[in-house]
Amino acid sequence: MRFEPGREYSKVAVVGGIYSNYLALEVCLADARHQGVEAVMCLGDLGAFGPHPDRVFPLLDAPDVSVIRGNYDDSIARGLDDCQCGYTDPRDNHFARLSYRYTFSNTAPANRAWMAGLPGEHRFRLGELDVLACHGSPRQMNEFLWESTTPMHFLEKLARDHDADVILGTHTGIHWVGRLPGARAYVNAGALGRPANDGRTEVWYAILEAHGRDLDVSFRPVEYDYRRLGTEMAEEGLPEEFIETLETGWWTTCLEILPGKERARGRF
Amino acid sequence: MPNLNLALAAPPSVRLTALDQLWFQVSGTVCNLRCHHCFISCAPDNHSLWFMSRRQVREALADSRELGVKEYYFTGGEPFMNRDIEGMLEDTLTLGPATVLTNGTLLPPRRVEGLGRLAEASRYTLEMRVSIDGVTPEMNDAIRGAGTFDRALEGVGRLVAAGFLPIITTMQSWPDRETDTILAAFREVLAGVGYARPRLKVLPPLLMGAEAERTRGYLPTERVTAEMLEGYDVDQLLCSRARLVTADGVLPCPILADVPGSRLSTGLTEGAELPVRLTEQACYTCYLNGAICANMPSGTGDYG
Numbered sequence: 001m002r003f004e005p006g007r008e009y010s011k012v013a014v015v016g017g018i019y020s021n022y023l024a025l026e027v028c029l030a031d032a033r034h035q036g037v038e039a040v041m042c043l044g045d046l047g048a049f050g051p052h053p054d055r056v057f058p059l060l061d062a063p064d065v066s067v068i069r070g071n072y073d074d075s076i077a078r079g080l081d082d083c084q085c086g087y088t089d090p091r092d093n094h095f096a097r098l099s100y101r102y103t104f105s106n107t108a109p110a111n112r113a114w115m116a117g118l119p120g121e122h123r124f125r126l127g128e129l130d131v132l133a134c135h136g137s138p139r140q141m142n143e144f145l146w147e148s149t150t151p152m153h154f155l156e157k158l159a160r161d162h163d164a165d166v167i168l169g170t171h172t173g174i175h176w177v178g179r180l181p182g183a184r185a186y187v188n189a190g191a192l193g194r195p196a197n198d199g200r201t202e203v204w205y206a207i208l209e210a211h212g213r214d215l216d217v218s219f220r221p222v223e224y225d226y227r228r229l230g231t232e233m234a235e236e237g238l239p240e241e242f243i244e245t246l247e248t249g250w251w252t253t254c255l256e257i258l259p260g261k262e263r264a265r266g267r268f
Numbered sequence: 269m270p271n272l273n274l275a276l277a278a279p280p281s282v283r284l285t286a287l288d289q290l291w292f293q294v295s296g297t298v299c300n301l302r303c304h305h306c307f308i309s310c311a312p313d314n315h316s317l318w319f320m321s322r323r324q325v326r327e328a329l330a331d332s333r334e335l336g337v338k339e340y341y342f343t344g345g346e347p348f349m350n351r352d353i354e355g356m357l358e359d360t361l362t363l364g365p366a367t368v369l370t371n372g373t374l375l376p377p378r379r380v381e382g383l384g385r386l387a388e389a390s391r392y393t394l395e396m397r398v399s400i401d402g403v404t405p406e407m408n409d410a411i412r413g414a415g416t417f418d419r420a421l422e423g424v425g426r427l428v429a430a431g432f433l434p435i436i437t438t439m440q441s442w443p444d445r446e447t448d449t450i451l452a453a454f455r456e457v458l459a460g461v462g463y464a465r466p467r468l469k470v471l472p473p474l475l476m477g478a479e480a481e482r483t484r485g486y487l488p489t490e491r492v493t494a495e496m497l498e499g500y501d502v503d504q505l506l507c508s509r510a511r512l513v514t515a516d517g518v519l520p521c522p523i524l525a526d527v528p529g530s531r532l533s534t535g536l537t538e539g540a541e542l543p544v545r546l547t548e549q550a551c552y553t554c555y556l557n558g559a560i561c562a563n564m565p566s567g568t569g570d571y572g
Contacts, residue, residue, distance in 0.1 A: 086564075089468075090448070139286070144564070148393035149339065151364030157336030256467070257564065259365065260433050261393035268465055 003039040003066035008125035011209040013037040014133070016170030017070065019193025020050030020103065024203050024224040025059050028192055031220065033064075035207055041122065043170040044070025044135040046115065047103040048083065049193050049242055051232040057111050069118035070135040070171065071142040076104055077116035084142045089256040096254065098239060123164075127210030129183065132164035136171040145169055145188060147176040148261035155186045166208070166215065173197075173254075174262060175204045175219050183213040192222065194242075195249040197258070197266040201226050202249075280494040281543040282507050288338040289510035289562060290328065290536075291522050294320045294353060295344035296515055301371055303412045304482045305401070305439055307474035307550065308526040310345045316526060317345075320515045322352040326359055328513045331536040333363065339562070340366045343522050348374035354382055361390035367563055369437075372398035372423035373416055380423075384430035395563060396427050396434040397469075401441065403453035411441070411482075425461035435563060437469045472557050474523060476550050486549035496555065504558040505551070507544040511536065520544040522561060523554065 013032035018025055032040055042065060047053040060067050069077075071084040083100050087093045120141060122133040137143040138158055145155075155178050158167060165184045174197060175190025190196055190204040202221035209216045230243040241252040250267040251258070258266070296317035299310035332340075340360045347353050347368050360366045387394035400420050402408035408417040427434045436458065442450055451468055458466040473479055475486050502508050507520040517531045518539030524530040527548055533539035546555075554560065 090451070146393075148391065149365040151338060151392070153333040153363065154336050154338045255465075259393040259563075260395050260435075260467075261387075263467075264431060264433055 002063040003041075005066075005122050005124060008127075009038045010127055010211065011035075011037050011207065012126060013040045014168050014187065014189040014206040014208060015040060015042045015192055016175070016189035016205065017045035017048070017072075017173060017191035017193045018042070018056050019045060019048040019072075019191065020053045020056060021193045021203065021224070021229060022050075022052065022055035022059060023226075023229050024192045024222050025056055027224045028203075028205050028222045029059060029062075029065070031222065032205070032207065035220075037207060038064070040065045041133050041168065042067040043133060043168060043189060044068050044118070045072040045170065045191075045193070046070070047076055047107060048072050048099050049238075050229060051236045051238060053103050053107045054111055057114065066122060067118055068122055068133060068135060069115060069120055069141075072103075073115040073118060074141065075100070076107055077112050079104075079112075085254070085257065086142065087254070087256055092254055092256045095239060095241065099242075102236070102238060126166065126208060127215070128213045129165040129210050129215060130163065131166045131168060132162055133168040135169065137169060138162040138164070138167060142171065144172050144257060145186070146172050146174070146259050146262055147178070147188075149259045150178065150186070152178060152180060156180055156184075158186070159184050165213075168208075172257075173251075175206065177217050183215060185215055185217065187217055190219065194245050194251070197251040197262065198249055199267070200249040201246065278494070279545050279547045280492065280497050281545050282502055282505055283543045284511070284540050285503055285508045287332070287335045287509070287511060287540050289341060289506070290332050290337045290339070291341045291343060291510060291512040291561075292320060292325055292328070292356070293317060293344060293512055293514040293522065293525050294325070294342050294347050294356060295349040296320070297345055297526055298349050299344055299346040299371070300349060300374060301346065301413050301416060303371075303401075303478065305411050305441075305473060305479040307477040307479055307523060309477040318515045319350050320356075320513070322355045322359070324513070324515060325356045328536050329359060329363060335537065335540055337364065340364055341369065341522075341561070342366065343369040346371055346374060348379070354379075354386065357383075357386055357394065361386060361392050361394060363392075365392040365395070367395040367397055367435075369397045369399070370423075371412070371416065372400070372420035372434075375423035375426055377426060380426040380430045383427075384432070387432065394432075396432050397437055397563070398424055398427070398434045399437050399439075400424075400454075401438050403450060403457050407441075411439075421457070421461050424458065424463055428461070428463045433465065433467055434463075435467045435469050437471055439471050439473050441473070469563075471560055472553060474550050474553050476523075477526070486552060490552045491549050492546040492551045492555045500555075505546075505554050506561055507546075507551075507554075510561075511539050521554075523550045524548055
């Protein structure tokens with residue numbers, strides 16, 4: 001089914017940050033279509049971390065896929081100095097810069113122009129629920145909404161302020177769902193780009209299905225050829241630390257942004 | 269040549285964009301230490317701002333739900349001087365994430381075990397932020413007092429053993445070129461008490477209170493003017509995102525806790541509606557460095 005903003009759906013896939021992981025994206029799209037979703041919502045951050053950033057664009061150029069702009073896409077499209085993640089830790093900054101420079105210099109101008117034209121949010125109906133799809137939060141593209149630092153009353157305020165029953169987001173890289181009274185919810189779709197700091201090599205996306213105001217949210221693991229991705233990253237001169245994350249499922253970089261609870265679950 | 273006319277211009281006002289951070293001055297200006305760099309000169313005998321009660325914290329927590337507060341911070345003075353701190357944290361952690369800013373010297377084993385249980389029981393994170401101002405007893409104790417380096421490190425060791433990953437904050441008292449060396453030394457010292465993956469946060473000094481005596485106060489030109497806010501992302505200022513609740517009412521932010529005339533209101537809801545006038549020179553440090561008091565940078569741009 002062709003994605004059209006404002007249209008009513010009953011079952012959709014929601015895909016978080018891709019970070020150039022085109023191999024996981026291929027598997028995810030095939031799985032989502034096999035599950036019978038009517039549309040795929042990609043919440044942005046197409047580049048970063050992985051190799052060959054241009055390879056995700058042909059996969060996203062499909063009638064049933066809709067893409068909104070993440071902070072990384074915004075930075076690459078506008079030629080900003082960094083990814084707008086706001087790191088202050090010198091080590092995190094070092095790796096973020098390496099990744100950003102690689103992605104920027106390997107993204108074709110045509111794809112940069114395409115990202116510049118992406119919307120910052122999408123609204124549509126899922127069953128009888130009004131859904132708002134965004135990257136970080138509805139009020140700030142690069143806002144982190146972690147499970148351990150996001151109060152339910154804060155989510156309720158976001159839903160109220162932005163006239164939405166369901167808010168979809170990504171940006172953190174770890175999937176979770178916050179259920180609110182009145183069949184409302186916040187769903188963080190996690191990321192396809194790298195594992196969820198859980199010691200597993202799979203990456204994650206979400207499928208949402210609604211009948212009336214009954215919402216079902218399920219997170220699906222994506223098994224993909226992470227060894228091949230790691231080999232390509234090594235060939236491209238990307239850091240060994242990134243490849244270690246693919247192979248172990250533990251984050252080795254971008255650690256500063258993790259709240260204590262999420263960080264304590266990881267190894268580093 | 270600094271433009272002295274800037275100092276005479278009327279201070280600009282900042283309205284709250286959203287009440288993301290709610291700060292509690294739970295032990296007022298009372299602290300078991302007497303640090304030479306304290307921007308509100310907290311000390312055992314500074315009673316200008318008194319302890320908060322658990323009931324006062326509960327009332328503000330109730331108001332905070334409607335206001336959509338995202339994070340709760342507990343400061344002082346030394347928060348663990350307040351005998352009700354554990355109860356306050358227990359109340360808070362049913363609603364959202366809590367951070368305690370402590371000097372780490374009042375963390376006996378039983379207390380740390382209790383904090384570990386509180387952290388474990390909540391879906392929200394409980395962050396412990398421990399201030400250590402040097403990588404040797406000589407460097408730290410010259411600022412924070414004799415024996416405080418060893419006592420704070422002992423506290424950090426206990427927190428780590430209880431499952432915490434404390435955020436170690438340190439005021440920058442060295443030239444920028446030495447930062448890498450100092451941070452490496454911090455990692456080594458912390459590894460010595462079992463903290464293998466430390467979270468480090470370097471803060472700029474605030475040139476007020478005891479620190480103004482230790483180094484220097486603000487220059488007349490070091491203040492925020494309306495012109496300086498043109499094209500500036502006001503959300504970098506803490507007062508656009510935060511309020512401080514004390515035993516004596518609501519203030520713009522923790523830096524102004526002991527500044528006469530900075531009180532906004534009795535209740536939180538009213539204090540959230542009132543604009544903050546950037547009259548204080550400490551606002552200049554916040555202007556230059558962004559909202560330094562939060563655990564994490566709040567992100568830049570695209571807000572609103």
